[in-house]
Amino acid sequence: MQTNGLSNDLERIAHKTMADIVEIRLRDFLKKKAFKPGDALPKEIELAESLGVSRNVVREALSRLRMLGMIETKRKRGMVLASPDIMGSFERVLDPMFINENTLRDIFELRLTLEMGLADLLYLRMKKEDVDELEEIAKNQKITAGQHSFRIKNEIAFHGKLYTMTGNDTLQRFQNMLLPIFGYLVSLEKVPIIGKVSHLDLVNILRKGGKEDFRQGMFLHLEHHFKKLK
């Protein structure tokens, strides 16, 4: 057996720090005791004593939960359980600089998938004013060579507006995070490629066409991206 095969079969033991362990214990504790947002947590010193670890380690673990928005400190009440901001922690790591190639490609595909799936929510919730506003953005689209950065900005404005029109905050924030990565990948193209269906065409479909027409239009708009996938 090759060493390579062995390292594939034998899963590496992940090194856990004390903070990792305490973090997991605290999560389990919160779930087991069925804490609800707003409930007060035991004091840091009590947690340290129960767990038999130093206050520093507890503070480290609590700091992680605080970063995720899972706990917050209230005046007079101390630490309470909060409703985490599910997108907040995601935003912190989603930076093209820190992400490897495979994940960048995955995220790009994830974005295409969302874009193709938007039609249902759009047709359920879009208002006439929204479509008017979208048209204004589409009209601003002047594609000239050398204006790559302008083009990306406009792309982001147009597609961002589509997400806003779904009336889904989480989806919109998620998309806001994916867009810079999209912009980064598009910026690697030597020559800007324009889809068969333009932004203005999409606006017209929204005005006069049905859900299926929009989906078909969006596919043609994104087709050159899909063609690059393997």
Next chain:
Amino acid sequence: MQTNGLSNDLERIAHKTMADIVEIRLRDFLKKKAFKPGDALPKEIELAESLGVSRNVVREALSRLRMLGMIETKRKRGMVLASPDIMGSFERVLDPMFINENTLRDIFELRLTLEMGLADLLYLRMKKEDVDELEEIAKNQKITAGQHSFRIKNEIAFHGKLYTMTGNDTLQRFQNMLLPIFGYLVSLEKVPIIGKVSHLDLVNILRKGGKEDFRQGMFLHLEHHFKKLK
């Protein structure tokens, strides 16, 4: 002006802890210095001295970055920048117990959007063996009253397999996280509702139909969920 209106207009000043501030400083530092995954970071004590804060605070901030997978400790080399596991931090907060109603609803819609957008990647990458396996899962679907939990398990297996078939790891992991929330919301239904198009129907479309047929089939499969949206 009402107090209510005022608190809407005046954005509340968010209270930042020292760890919050040091975390932001460290992120900015890593970006400004263009650290790449694998590069060694300065020592904890050096960071504390440069920032003029205690080592405890630096340790707290580093612990957060470690939790996000942005840094890791290597034997002999000390702390190095790592490629963050973008889904890892997301998994930590995505628990129906901790998430508020609006966000749950948003996530449910996000899942429907992804499901409707899957067709393109599926038709690009699915293999015959995958469809065979999917058929086996679909055949296991026996819906009887009182077997709600079995039904949810089967739902998760079927839709999870679809995501695997896209060949996109990030999408698959993302979906894995969304599925418990989906399961949670379905478990609130008093009577299990069955879509007009079953899992087996979807398998048959994958075998004989095109992308558009699949999309239409998926819509009919999910239609009862879409009908509940406002």
